[in-house]
Each structure stands twice: as C-alpha cells, then as structure tokens.
Amino acid sequence: MATVTDEPTTAAAAVETRSAARPTLGAPIIVVRDLRKRYGDLVAVDGVSFEVAEGEVFGILGPNGAGKTTTLEMIEGMRPIDDGTATIDGIDVRRDPREVKRRIGIQLQASAFFDELTLTELIDLFGRLYEREVDPAALLAMVDLTEKAKSQVRTLSGGQKQRFSIASALVNEPRVLFLDEPTTGLDPQARRHMWGLVRLIRDRGHTVVLTTHYMEEAEELCDRVAIMDGGHIIALDTPQTLVDELIGRGFRKERVERLANLEDVFIEMTGHDLREGD
Amino acid sequence: MRFGVLWALFVASGKMFIRNRAAVFFSIFLPLIIMLIFGVLNFEGSVDIDLGIVDESGSSQGTALTSELEGVDYLVIHQGELDAELGALETGDRDFVIVIPAGWSVPPPGTDSGLTAYAGSGDPAQLQVMEGLVQQAVAQALYAPGGGGATAFVPPLTFESVESRDLGYIDFLVPGIVGMTIMQLGLFGVAFGFVQLKRTGALRRLFATPTPPTYFLSAQVGSRLIIGFVQVAILIGVGLWFGLQMFGDWLTLGIIVLVGSVIFLAIGFAIAGWAKNEDQAAPVANLISLPMMFLSGVFFPRDAMPEFLRAITQFMPLTYVNDALRGVVNDGDNLLALGPQLLGMSVWAVITFVVAVLLFKWE
Numbered sequence: 001m002a003t004v005t006d007e008p009t010t011a012a013a014a015v016e017t018r019s020a021a022r023p024t025l026g027a028p029i030i031v032v033r034d035l036r037k038r039y040g041d042l043v044a045v046d047g048v049s050f051e052v053a054e055g056e057v058f059g060i061l062g063p064n065g066a067g068k069t070t071t072l073e074m075i076e077g078m079r080p081i082d083d084g085t086a087t088i089d090g091i092d093v094r095r096d097p098r099e100v101k102r103r104i105g106i107q108l109q110a111s112a113f114f115d116e117l118t119l120t121e122l123i124d125l126f127g128r129l130y131e132r133e134v135d136p137a138a139l140l141a142m143v144d145l146t147e148k149a150k151s152q153v154r155t156l157s158g159g160q161k162q163r164f165s166i167a168s169a170l171v172n173e174p175r176v177l178f179l180d181e182p183t184t185g186l187d188p189q190a191r192r193h194m195w196g197l198v199r200l201i202r203d204r205g206h207t208v209v210l211t212t213h214y215m216e217e218a219e220e221l222c223d224r225v226a227i228m229d230g231g232h233i234i235a236l237d238t239p240q241t242l243v244d245e246l247i248g249r250g251f252r253k254e255r256v257e258r259l260a261n262l263e264d265v266f267i268e269m270t271g272h273d274l275r276e277g278d
Numbered sequence: 279m280r281f282g283v284l285w286a287l288f289v290a291s292g293k294m295f296i297r298n299r300a301a302v303f304f305s306i307f308l309p310l311i312i313m314l315i316f317g318v319l320n321f322e323g324s325v326d327i328d329l330g331i332v333d334e335s336g337s338s339q340g341t342a343l344t345s346e347l348e349g350v351d352y353l354v355i356h357q358g359e360l361d362a363e364l365g366a367l368e369t370g371d372r373d374f375v376i377v378i379p380a381g382w383s384v385p386p387p388g389t390d391s392g393l394t395a396y397a398g399s400g401d402p403a404q405l406q407v408m409e410g411l412v413q414q415a416v417a418q419a420l421y422a423p424g425g426g427g428a429t430a431f432v433p434p435l436t437f438e439s440v441e442s443r444d445l446g447y448i449d450f451l452v453p454g455i456v457g458m459t460i461m462q463l464g465l466f467g468v469a470f471g472f473v474q475l476k477r478t479g480a481l482r483r484l485f486a487t488p489t490p491p492t493y494f495l496s497a498q499v500g501s502r503l504i505i506g507f508v509q510v511a512i513l514i515g516v517g518l519w520f521g522l523q524m525f526g527d528w529l530t531l532g533i534i535v536l537v538g539s540v541i542f543l544a545i546g547f548a549i550a551g552w553a554k555n556e557d558q559a560a561p562v563a564n565l566i567s568l569p570m571m572f573l574s575g576v577f578f579p580r581d582a583m584p585e586f587l588r589a590i591t592q593f594m595p596l597t598y599v600n601d602a603l604r605g606v607v608n609d610g611d612n613l614l615a616l617g618p619q620l621l622g623m624s625v626w627a628v629i630t631f632v633v634a635v636l637l638f639k640w641e
Contacts, residue, residue, distance in 0.1 A: 076486065078482070078485060078486060098488045098490075099488070101486065101487060101488040102488045106486035108479060108482060108483060108486065110478075110479045111479070111483065112475075112478035112479040112480040112482075112483065113480055113483060114290065114294050114475070114480055115294075115480075116293065116294040116297035116298055117290060117293060117294060117297075121290070121293070124286075125286055125287070125290050126487065128282060128283055128286035128287075129283060129286070129287075129484070129487040129488070129489040130487060130488060130489075131280065131282065131283060152297075168483075169486075
C-alpha cells in the first residue's frame with residue numbers, strides 16, 4: 001500500500017514524461033484542501049487534498065462509489081461543498097462558482113444535449129452562454145466531427161457524442177478541462193482516438209483533470225494520478241512511481257506480462273480507424 | 279440581465295419546439311383536428327326553439343297561455359322581465375320573445391292575438407320555419423282544445439324584428455378549443471419537454487456554464503408564450519373561416535390568453551419541477567387536464583350538467599378561462615365586464631405560481 005499523500009508536492013518536479021515533447025508544467029492551477037461531502041449518513045468525500053499543476057493531465061482513479069465524481073463536481077462548482085476549500089486559477093469555488101465556471105470546461109459523465117439542435121447550433125449556443133463568439137467549424141474539426149456539423153445530436157454514435165461533448169466544453173478556451181469517464185463504453189478504436197484528442201488538448205495548453213476506470217488509459221495519459229477509495233485519496237503520484245513503489249515492496253506478478261495482449265491483437269487486426277457506421 | 283444570452287436561449291428553445299414533431303402535433307394540429315371534427319359534426323342539429331315570455335297581464339288567462347306553451351315539445355320557455363328577455367334575444371340566447379300585455383284577454387278567433395312578439399335576426403330560412411312553428415303553437419294554445427281557428431288559420435302574431443346575434447356551435451366551440459389548447463401547451467408542451475431535459479442531464483450541462491439556469495427558464499416561458507399566441511391565432515383564423523363571429527376586441531382576447539397561459543405554464547412547471555421523469559409527470563398532468571377538458575365547458579355548455587357538478591366545476595381554472603374567452607368572443611365583453619373571471623384567473627395564477635416555486639427542483 002502506497003503512502004497516503006495529504007500534502008502533495010508540486011507536480012512539476014515529480015513528473016516523468018512519457019511522450020517526447022512534454023510542455024514544462026507550471027504552478028498549481030487547482031488547489032484542493034480538505035474537501036468533504038456527506039449525504040445523510042454516507043460520507044462520500046472525506047477530507048480530500050491535492051494540487052494540479054498548470055498544463056498537467058491529472059487522473060482520479062478508484063472503484064465505483066469511491067467519491068471521484070463527487071470530488072470532481074464539487075471542484076467544478078456543480079455540487080455544494082460541505083467543508084474544505086477548492087480554488088481554480090486563484091478563484092475560490094465556494095465564493096464565486098460562476099467565475100470558476102467561466103474559466104473551466106466540463107464534460108459530464110452522462111452527456112446529454114438538446115436533441116433537436118444541430119452540432120453547429122449547439123456550439124454556437126454554448127458560446128453565447130459564455131458570451132463569446134466561437135468558430136463552430138474549427139472546434140468540430142478539432143474533434144473530427146466536420147461531417148456531422150449539420151446533424152442533430154441524436155444521430156451521433158457514442159464516441160461521436162463524447163467527442164462533441166468535449167468540443168462543447170472547449171468553447172470558452174478553458175484553463176482547465178474536466179473529463180468524467182470520457183472513454184467509458186467506447187470501443188478500442190474510439191478509446192485510442194479519445195486519447196489522441198486528450199493529448200492534443202494538453203498540447204494546446206489546457207490543464208486536464210479526468211476520471212477513469214481504465215488503468216491502461218491512466219498510464220497512457222496522466223502525468224499524475226490520485227487513487228481514491230472510501231472518500232479518501234489513498235495514493236497520489238506519477239503512474240511510474242506508484243508502480244516502482246509496488247515492485248519495491250516485493251510485489252511480483254504471477255505471470256510476467258506477455259509481449260502482447262488481446263487488445264494488441266484486436267487493434268492489430270481491426271486497425272486504428274474509427275468505426276462509426278453512420 | 280444579459281439580453282444576448284437570453285435571446286440565444288429563446289431562439290434555441292423555439293427551434294427545439296418546432297423541430298419536435300410530437301410537440302407540434304399535440305399542441306397545434308390536434309386541437310385543430312378536434313375543432314374540425316366537432317365543427318363538421320355540428321351539434322346544433324336540435325330544433326328546440328328558445329321562447330321568452332314576458333307576462334305583464336297579471337291575469338289567469340296569461341298564466342294559462344304560458345302553461346299551454348310550456349306543453350309544446352319543441353318550445354323551451356323562459357320567463358322574465360321585458361328588458362332581460364329582449365337582452366337575451368339580442369345576444370342570441372332566445373329565438374323569440376312574446377309579451378303578454380297588461381289587461382290582456384283571449385281575443386276572438388281569427389283576429390290579432392293582441393300579443394307583442396319579437397324575433398331575432400338569424401338565418402332567414404330557418405327563422406321562417408321557426409316563426410311558423412311559434413304561430414301554430416300560439417294559435418293552438420289560445421283556442422285549445424281544438425278551438426275555432428282550425429278552418430282558416432290566421433297567424434295570431436305579428437313579429438317585430440330585433441337585431442340579434444345568431445350564435446352557432448362554432449361560436450361556442452372555438453373559444454373552448456382555444457382554452458383547451460392553452461391548457462395543453464402549459465401542461466404537456468412545457469412539463470414534458472422540461473422533465474426530459476432534466477432526466478437526460480441536458481439541463482445539468484447548462485449548469486456547467488456561467489449562465490444562471492433562470493435564463494433558460496425565462497427563455498422557455500417566453501418561447502412557449504409566443505407559440506401559444508401563434509396557436510390561438512391559427513385556431514381563431516380557421517374558426518373565422520368556418521363562420522366564427524368575433525364581437526369583442528383583440529387586445530382583450532390577447533390579455534385573457536396571456537393570463538390563462540400563465541396559469542397553465544405555472545402548473546406545467548410545477549409538475550416538471552417536481553417530477554423526476556416522464557413517468558411521474560404523465561399521470562399527474564393527465565389527472566389535472568382530463569377533468570377540466572370535459573367539465574370546464576370545452577365542447578359542451580356547463581349548463582347541461584347537474585346542479586352539484588356545475589357548482590364545483592365553476593371554480594376550475596379552465597372554466598374561468600373558457601368563460602372569459604366566450605365573454606370576449608361571443609358577447610364582446612371588455613375587461614371590466616370580465617371582472618369575475620379575471621379575478622378567478624388571477625387567484626389561480628397566484629396559487630399555481632406559488633406551488634410551482636415551492637415544488638421546483640432543478641435536478
């Protein structure tokens with residue numbers, strides 16, 4: 001079991017970059033201190049503290065009911081904070097949730113939109129909600145939905161919907177983008193495509209905070225991860241450090257990882273191209 | 279208030295409605311179809327003649343004449359003062375009025391009856407037939423049983439013509455359908471769309487933006503009001519084409535439609551704000567709308583109901599709305615004359631608004 005990190009060090013120093021051209025990480029843009037949420041007798045979030053550095057991709061992992069989404073929603077200003085503080089870009093979420101929302105982009109776990117509007121109309125509308133002029137074509141091109149620009153949301157496949165949801169969360173050029181389980185329910189091709197999109201967004205200078213159930217995805221994307229269980233953060237570090245620490249404690253897999261696994265077979269045989277038959 | 283944001287939401291809200299085929303069908307075409315069906319069926323078919331009798335004679339002969347006429351199948355006798363009966367003739371509630379003058383007694387057969395008679399100005403052919411029927415009834419009543427008029431029938435009455443409204447079923451039906459439409463738009467057009475947005479999470483997505491959710495609510499109300507007015511315009515337009523007569527002024531009608539819409543929009547939002555999904559909203563919306571659809575005088579006059587039912591149903595919101603609409607369209611009432619209905623509507627508007635605020639939950 002890794003050490004519980006109540007006062008994480010600044011991310012920048014600890015990050016080991018996986019990809020070649022990783023931007024240098026900056027000062028903390030999110031600071032969370034002793035966050036708590038209770039629903040009746042159930043303590044959903046029980047004193048969570050962490051910091052996210054500017055430009056970082058930060059993952060929150062944990063089994064269902066660990067408090068990932070509640071934590072995320074409190075930081076986003078979508079859910080009242082019972083106790084503790086969260087600041088984004090220097091703004092206290094409890095004091096000025098509207099100003100925080102102006103600076104962040106949110107992709108909700110279940111993303112629904114007004115079904116009768118086209119993608120272009122929706123992007124335009126979301127722009128107006130931030131009182132900004134946006135270029136729907138450019139945003140839709142970024143998430144590979146140019147062909148669907150004039151379609152209504154109900155005609156989109158699961159992966160397309162998730163990508164559109166991300167495009168809609170980018171209309172205000174957010175300092176931080178929150179993604180709640182962005183790849184749940186997607187096929188391997190769509191998942192890989194989403195990974196590419198997240199890297200692209202990071203490379204454009206947005207900080208990303210995401211939750212996921214896929215460890216492979218966390219290793220692939222996240223500079224650092226926090227593992228939550230029972231409303232607590234039980235580990236927080238770079239994926240590589242967490243793995244090294246586990247091995248350092250003498251853990252060995254019963255079977256050494258094969259050179260390839262079934263997912264590699266699947267991708268090798270079916271290719272990387274997106275399958276969105278419509 | 280940032281009007282740019284409000285306008286964008288308003289336009290989006292209107293587009294969403296127009297592109298939703300089910301919503302358009304139920305709120306615009308269904309009332310139109312119902313109106314056409316009832317209009318074609320035309321429930322005017324009865325030959326009952328509404329005859330007002332003003333008995334000023336004070337004699338037993340006058341009373342005897344009245345009771346003889348009451349025995350005639352096709353006559354519906356109303357008794358009252360001269361002014362009231364002539365007023366009723368003008369508004370189309372009576373077809374004829376007969377006055378039995380003071381000191382009147384039965385004249386000899388073959389002479390003028392000495393009665394004063396008034397006829398409204400309806401469809402001439404129909405009027406002629408009805409006049410004949412009244413003449414016959416009066417002749418028989420005067421000389422019953424089998425009095426001397428049998429050989430040479432001399433009409434006992436000379437009718438004076440009174441300018442009157444000839445109201446048909448279409449005149450009754452259209453305001454009722456307008457009232458029903460306003461109700462359906464508020465209860466179903468708003469409640470269901472909103473509950474769906476709540477259930478799918480589309481509403482939550484709006485909360486992720488810095489725009490306050492009340493903007494979206496205002497835009498929804500605004501767009502639904504506009505749609506409501508368009509619907510009313512279509513219904514009345516089609517009604518006019520079918521022979522509907524408009525005796526009131528359009529501004530008064532607009533005000534009644536507006537206040538009525540507020541009541542039912544508030545009920546709609548109360549349901550939408552309370553319900554978690556469509557399955558919860560549907561039974562409640564139906565429970566509220568169905569009784570009113572049949573008991574608030576949409577298709578048939580409430581006069582036909584048993585006394586106790588009429589006493590209860592007069593307090594229903596749709597009853598006030600329908601009565602006010604008919605007041606404007608059929609009788610040309612102004613806002614002052616519609617005071618009682620407007621008071622009833624205002625009380626309901628306040629009640630429903632407060633209930634909506636108390637029950638409303640965003641999630």
